[in-house]
Amino acid sequence: MKKFKIGYRTIKTAVGASIALFLAAYFDLHFFSSAAILTILCVQTTKKKSVHAVYTRVVASIIGMIFAFIALESFGYYPIVLGLMLLVFIPTIVSLRVSDGFVSSVVIMMHIYNEGNFTVDLLWNELSLMAIGFGTGLAVNMYMGDYQKQLDHYINQIEELYRSIFSEIVKYLRNGDTSWDGKEIIEAVNLLNKAKSLAFKDVENHLARKENQYYLYFDMREKQLEIIERVLPKITTLPVMVQQAELVADFMEELSINVHSGNTAKKFRDKLDIVKQEFAKMPLPENHEKFLAMASLYQFIEEMDEYLEIKQSFKGIKKKKAITN
Structure with a gap:
């Protein structure tokens, strides 16, 4: 059995997720628990990797919102439309070299799909979740141990x-x-x-x-x-x-x-x-x-x-x- 150990990254992940969850709930954001998920996805082993993680996830999430708006608003909020949209979306983020942001972008896209209506309020809600989630992940990862x-x-x-x-x-x-x-x-x-x-x-x-x-x-x-x-x-x-x-x-x-x-x-x-x-x-x-x-x-x-x-x-x-x- 491997020795039980709590490292810096584990602590930062737990602290970051808690902070993001608290802030999203404090500002009464819809789907506020997703802020914690976005934070967890951005906590990496080094500062440069964390910055790159935030970059790929922000770009992929914005592209995802654009795809969701065009596809779902044009053809309806149906599973088949979502599936066909992903067939085009995934190669797009791969070609742009931001495929690491796929999971976070899907989280945002599913919010839009579940709401069934793309509104300005929903747009601000998702942008706020991204700002809190990604921002918190980047902030907690700026502390690294001295090697x-x-x-x-x-x-x-x-x-x-x-x-x-x-x-x-x-x-x-x-x-x-x-x-x-x-x-x-x-x-x-x-x-x-x-x-x-x-x-x-x-x-x-x-x-x-x-x-x-x-x-x-x-x-x-x-x-x-x-x-x-x-x-x-x-x-x-x-x-x-x-x-x-x-x-x-x-x-x-x-x-x-x-x-x-x-x-x-x-x-x-x-x-x-x-x-x-x-x-x-x-x-x-x-x-x-x-x-x-x-x-x-x-x-x-x-x-x-x-x-x-x-x-x-x-x-x-x-x-x-x-x-x-």
Whole structure:
């Protein structure tokens, strides 16, 4: 059985429906309970989705009233007329890309059908229901929880996983330790998916902003993880251990200590250039196995240069607290 939980959206739906119902009844509107239905249909997971929901429902409802007026007043208030009208109405709102407003528009159209007479009073009644229902739904959905604390927590978790992965690489290069099961890779993939989803939701809750630094950060880490997954087989299947392995291990150890959300990639790319220069100074391989090992290590540091280049293009995250290494 799934854990019982009352979230923000549930609370906003209940509060919004109650307010809309109260206002519609207070103004003595006919079909006043429909205001609550219209509000419920507009409560969405993000502010942008809520604004879009109100837009589609307003447009679809107005088109629905026009269709109802023309069809029912011209051919009579009969079920067959209503059915034929829907055959034309549905493709119309689909073509206008406001099909999400179908249910709310049908609510309005059924009011007109039940009344059996389209009057000015009925028109104002329906417009008032729409104003109260959609307006209340939009108003309650303007409050969204602050995701920054959770996003910062995801950052800390991801960076800790990257440190663990690099530490395991160091262990292998120094000691030939092959006991690592790679679970941190799977955890990082799952965590990045959750983090990007939450960061995108945060973007959707800022009406004038299309992206944010958190989403860009998680996207950057995802690209880096793709490189890590690609190079791990090269570094963990060395046929023999060569002198260069210790050089790479020293670099990876220092890098693992300095995984953070700031941007010091330029410094580490400079250090990697030094590693490459040291590689060039070392003696040539004595046999085929050592040649393969050195080639794999060199490919690895080239891939790590790309890893750092991706980070260098990221401006960093400005947190409330000072960033530390």
